[in-house]
Amino acid sequence: MVLKVFFPSCCSSAESGILIGRWISEQSSAVVLAVVHFPFIPVQVKQYLGELQRLTRVSVSVLGSWSNSKQEKEEGLSEFLEDLGTIFSHEPWIQISKEGDSKFWSCSTLQKHSDKPKEEEIILVYYDQRKVMLSHLHPPLDTADGRAEDASKLSAIFDTVARSRVLFMTDRYDEGPIKLTHWQSDGVEASIIVELLKQASVPACMLLAFLLSLVSGICRSRVLKFWPLSFLWSKLSTCEQLGHRLQHLQVISSNKKAQTQTQLMRKANIFVSLLIDVALGILLMSWLYRKNRIGHLADTLIPVADHVAEELQDLLQWLMGAPAGLKMNRALDQVLGRFFLYHIHLWISYIHLMSPFIEMILWYVGLSACLGLTVALCILSDIIALLTFHIYCFYVYGARLYCLKIYGLSSLWRLFRGKKWNVLRQRVDSCSYDLDQLFIGTLLFTILLFLLPTTALYYLVFTLLRLLVVIVQGLIHLLVDLIDSVPLYSLILRLCRSYRLAAGVKFRVLEQQDGKPLRLLMEINPLSYGAVVQTYRLPTYSCYPKDSWTSLCKKLFLGELIYPWKHKGEKQD
C-alpha cells in the first residue's frame, strides 16, 4: 500500500533530528507531530514519549529521521541516521532529507522485517498544524456514530493532532533534555484578553446564577398559580418569551464547563444572541423615549381603536342591509347585527374608561423593551391581540352558530333520507322514523337551510378578519423566532475563522519532480453557511401550525375553531 506521510508545514525549516508522531497502520499513514533535535539521549526520549502517551492517550512514537543539510549530503550523517533506526525500532523507518533550499525532498523507508524489498510509493502531505488542531470536523449526516473502526481516515488525523495539545506546550525556551520543533516552538501563544475574561467569568456566572435562582423562585411561588392569573400567563406570548430567555440565562450561568464542542458552541450562540437582543432592545427604547414618541403612540392608540370600531359598525350595517346584492333573512339579520353592534358599543365604552391610564401603562411597559427586542415584539403582538379581542369574540360566536347549523343540517338531511348516525358503530344506518318525527324534522331542515346564507355570510366575514389578525401576529412571531434561533456566533466564526468549522479537507497538488515523492497540500474545507445554520440552530418553543392546508380548509368549512399556534408543552386537543 502507498505510504502517506503527513508533515507539518511549520517543520519544513527545522534542524535535523528525529520525527515523532503517530503511525496508523491500517491506513499505512504516518502523522508527524514534531521534530526532536540533536543532541538527545535515546532513553530520555523514550521516557518522554511514554509520559506523553499516558497523558494524551495517543500512541506517539518515533517514526523516522529528518535531515536538513544546508550543504551537500554528508555521508556520515546518513549512516548515523540509519543507525538511529536500530535504536528506535519502528517499522517502517521513514527517512526524509532536504538539501539546501530545495522544495523537493527525498523520502525513503527502511523495512527490516519484510521479505519483499519492493519500492513503495510515498506521498508527502503538508498540513497546517495549528489550523488542524483547532478545527472541528463535522461528519456528514448519514454516517452512523460510534463505529470506531469505520471512522474516516481524516477524523483519525484530526483527532491525533487535537489530542496532542500537551506536546505543543513545550517550546524551545523551556529547559529540558528534549528540544522540539512544532507550531508553537517559538513560544506558547496566549491572549491576555481571553485569559482575563476567563478569570472574570467565574464570579460573574455565580452572581448571575444566584439572581436567576431568586427570580425563578418568585415565578414558581404559589401566588401566581391561581386560576385566572395562570390562564393569563399561558395566553400571553410575552411570558413565554421571558421564560425562554430565562432558560437561556440558566444555561449560560451554569458552573459546569462545556464538555463537547457542540455544548460550547451552543453556550456561545446563546450568549451572543442575548447580547444582540438586549442591544437592539436598548436601541429601540432610546428611539421610543426620545422626543416622547411613546406619548404620541399612546395618544394615537385610542383614536385607532375608535376607528377600528367604527369600521366594524359600518361593516355590520352593510351586512344588515343587502350585502353584495344578496338577499338576507331580515329577522335573523337584524338579531345578529344588533347583537354584534351592542358588543362593539360595550367594547368602546371599556376602552374609553381606560383612556386616562393608557399613557402611563404604555410608558412603563415600554421600559421592558430593555430586556430585549424579542420581548418588545411579543408585547406588540399581545397588544394587538388585546385590541382586536372583539374580532376574536365575533369570530367565536359566528363559528359556533355556523357549526351548530351545519351539524343540525347534516343530521336532519340524514333524517330526510331516512338514515341515522349510529354512535355505537360510528357509521350511517337506515332507520324508520314515525310520521310526526319526519314532519318536524323536515320542517326544521327547511328552516335551517334557508337561514344558512345569512349565518354563513357573517361567519365568512368574521373569519376573514380573524385570519388577518392571525397573519399579522404570525409575522411578528416569525421575526421573534428568527432572532431567537439564528446561531450568530457560529456564523461569525465561519466568516472570520473558517478553519474552525470544517466539513472536510481539500488537497492541492504542488510542484512535482520525477523520482521524488508526490507532494500534496492539505487544506481545510470549511462548512457552508447553510450547514452551519442547520447544525447550530437554537431550538425554540413554538411550533408552526400542524394543520396542512386541506385540514385547515376542512375545519373552516365545518365551522370548527382554528387555533393557529400550538406551543410545545400544551396538551393537544
Next chain:
Amino acid sequence: GAGLALRRRQHSASCRELSVRGPRLQLRSLSAATAAVWLAAYGLFALCENSMVLSAAIFITLIGLIIYLHFVKIDQESLLVIGSLGIQVTSSYASGKESTTFIEMGRVKDVVINEAIHMQKVIYYLCILLQDPEDPQGVSEVVPLFQSSKPRLDCLIEMYKSCQEILEQRKTAPQSS
C-alpha cells in the same frame, strides 16, 4: 453544445487530474443582456417619468451579474484521483469561487459511466458509487460528476479509463498488515 477542453495530467503513478473547461462568458451576450434591460428601463422611464426606475435597473443588472458569476456560471470542473487517499471533485465558478468535495477512498466503491433517459434521448454521465457501510455489496449513494459541462461519451470513456487505472491499483496492492 459548445466545445469543451479536457485536460489530463498525471502527477505521479497513483495521482491523476482530469479537468473539463467549459465555454467562457462571451462579451457579446453580456452586452446584449445589459442593453435589453436598460432599454426596457428607459422605456418604463419614458412612460412614468420616475428616475427611480433607471437606478433600479442599474442595481438589478449589477446584482444579477454578480449572482450569475458567483453562483451559476461554472468555468471549470475537475476530478483529482489520488490512489489510496481519495477522489476530489472541484467546480470553479466564473468569479473565482471554488467548491470542493473530497471523498475518501474507503467510501468509494467504483467509478462508472451511467445512462439516464432525459426527454427523448439517452445521456451518459460519469459517477462515483459510494459504498454502503452496512452492506459491502450495496451502493449507498451515487455522486454524479461534471454536471454542468456534461461531456459526451467519447470524453467520458477517456476519463473512465484513466480513473480505472488508478482504482485497479488498490485492488492489486496487498492489504495492509
